[in-house]
Amino acid sequence: xxxxxxxxxxxxxxxxxxxxxxxxxxxxxxxxxxxxxxxxxxxxxxxxxxxxxxxxxxxxxxxxxxxxxxxxx
Numbered sequence: 001x002x003x004x005x006x007x008x009x010x011x012x013x014x015x016x017x018x019x020x021x022x023x024x025x026x027x028x029x030x031x032x033x034x035x036x037x038x039x040x041x042x043x044x045x046x047x048x049x050x051x052x053x054x055x056x057x058x059x060x061x062x063x064x065x066x067x068x069x070x071x072x073x
Contacts, residue, residue, distance in 0.1 A: 001057055013050035017043050 021043035028036025 001061070006054065006058070009050060009054055013047050013054060017047050017050075021047075 025040040
């Protein structure tokens with residue numbers, strides 16, 4: 001995974017999705033949009049999933065870098 005893709009996915013997981021969840025929940029309350037809690041809870045689940053996947057991928061990437069640096073020394 002490229003650094004740009006990782007950063008993009010991280011921004012989505014850390015900023016965009018949580019902000020959208022709060023926005024939808026607030027608008028659902030104000031304007032009577034359907035399923036405010038369900039939409040927000042779904043977004044929270046997606047964010048948690050992305051956070052875990054991205055953390056695992058980052059750890060694997062860092063481990064490979066460390067192994068390559070050890071080989072090059």
